[in-house]
Each structure stands twice: as structure tokens, then as C-alpha cells.
Amino acid sequence: MLRNTSTGYGRVAIAFHWTMAILIIGMLAFGLYMTTLPPTDPATFQLFQLHKSIGFIVLTLAILRLVWRLLNPSPKLPEGMHPLEKLAAHLGHIGLYALIFAMPITGWFMVSASPWGIPTVLFNIQPIPHLPVPEALGTKEQAEAFFKLLHEYGAYLLIALVVVHVAAAMKHHFIARDDTLKRMVSTKPARSES
Template identity: 35%
Template sequence: MSQAETRYRAPARLFHWGMAVLILATIPVGVVMVQEGLPRPLQNSLFIFHKNVGVLLLLLVLARLAYRLWRPPAPLPPSVTGMQRTAAHLSHLALYTLLIVMPVAGYVRVKAGGFPIETLDALGVPSLVPRSDALAELAKTVHYLGSYAIAALIALHVCAAAYHGIAKRDGIFSRMWPPFGGTVD
């Protein structure tokens, strides 16, 4: 199987790398925005960024999943062992799950807590959850624990990509790199 036969199409690569940039931006913002002693205007700006990028990420992951159903990725090359295939499948499943759970939990935390999500509010989107401190606290816990899980999965994903790209040089990394361009569309 040639590299062209196993490479992701350009839209899939754009989804992947665009979401990667947004996710990697929201993680440090999420850490910093809850720190004590920040100037209130800065803290407000960070919260607004984090909430609204979360909404965008949820829409992107849903679009990405729809695209993936419409255009499934090419199969892994035969050099990938059964255990590696299983690990890749399970880690991707966990990542997609968390990419849905995290923004949903964030949304529930914010709206149940009685706070705005500026973009949705400006568009007139009504709250999908009732005002509830208990629900907001549960969603906050899910979002907090999920942040550690998604950070760990991202680290695992990056390590696996580096392993395939640097150590094995087996074409797995080049399936998704570069983010745009290339020959398969």
C-alpha cells in the first residue's frame, strides 16, 4: 500500500490541525483563567475565549465525525500490528468521546450556573439546561476531571505520532502531515 493510499484527505487534515491548535490554546487558558489574583478584565476575557472556543470545538468535532462517516480514513498500512491497531482505535475513540464530553460539560456548567455563553446568547440560542447549582457543580467536576484525561490522551497521541514519525519512520505520521497541501483530496 503506497503512502498516497493511506494518507488522510486534505479536509480531514485541516479538521485535525485546526482543532489541535484550538484545543492546545484552550488548555492553558483554562488553567490560567481560574487562578486567584488575576486582574478581572483579563480573567473575564479568558473565560469568554474558553467558553466560546469550546462551543466552536463541539461544532467542529461533530462536523469532523460527519465527515469521517462520509469519507472514512484509509486503512492503516500492514506494518501496523494488531495491538497497535487496537491501541490506536481505543485512543481515538477516547479522544472523540472527550472532545464531545468536555464542551458539553463546560456548557452545562456555565448555563446551569447562570452564566452567559456570549456567542450563543448573541445568536438567541436558549439555554438547554435549567439553572441548578447542583448540576453546575457536577458538570464542573466532569469538566475538571476530563481536562486531565484529555491532556493525558493528547500527550499519548503526540508521543505515538513522534514514535511513528521519528523512530519507526513507517508512514503513519505522514498520513496526517502536512496539515494542508499534498496530493490526496
């Protein structure tokens, strides 16, 4: 099994990171774009279906990644970092994980609450059941509006966290000149096979 050590990430962790980075940034742009299109156009409907399908792939990858991470703890942050910087990094990572789960889950609740009852069919192949929506949220319209708001503001928060995350990676690479970014690109600095 290939896995990370105390100084580097393994191939699986690197593959999860970049696959999910592409999917999530793509989904943020995709979501913002598709909501500007005429809602009754059949082409828009297909895009919404695709958005939902890719969202379920992200949710599946997020679960697998979290399990992988719990079994293979991440390497330590660089020694030279101030304790407050380390705390900010940990909080940022927790926030990213939370939103990576929250986006597909709020999207799933949103379509489950919709009074239109539009089915979700994964890539037009596998039907996905609707989630039970708590009655405390009011009518279907109210529940849908609630989850839509969470999905929309969750997206803005996720965009902000991704920007900070990328800026921090750049700071490590170009200003602190440590291995933080390099070790998420290659296993070479701390490769271990066991």
C-alpha cells in the same frame, strides 16, 4: 471533491486535524490558566466568555469533522503494526473524539446549571441558550459542581490522551519510520482527486 483514499488523508481531514489540535491544546492551557485568576475581576469575566465562545467553535468543528469522517473513512493503519497496537490506536482515537465532544458539552451544562445564570454570548454577538439541567442532579449548585468536576477531570484525561497521541506519532515517525505522521501533514503520498 478532494477526499482521502485507503492510504492517505485528504486536505479537508488534514485541515480539521491541525485546526482542532491548535484550538484544543490552546483551550486546555487557556482553561487551566483562567481558573487561576481572581474570579471577580472583570478581565477574568471576559476571558471566561472568550473560553466559552471558542469552546462552541470546537463543538461545531467536532460535529462537522465527525460527519466528514463518517463520509470519508480514514486510511488504514500501517500493515506492520501489532494487532494490540492497532486496537490501542483505535481506542485512543475513540477516546479523543469522545473527549473533544465531552469538553464543550460539560462546559455548556456547567454554565447552564450555574445559580448565577450568566448568559453565554458567542463572541459578544450571538446569545447561546442554556441547556436543560436534569433535576436528578439536585440543586443548581450541586449540578454545577458535578459538571465542573467532569469538565476538570475530562481536561486532565484529554491532556493525557493528547500526550500519548503525540508520543505515538513520534514513534511512528522516528522509530517505525512509516508514513503515519507524514500523511497527516501532506496529501502527497496518496493524493487522489475525484
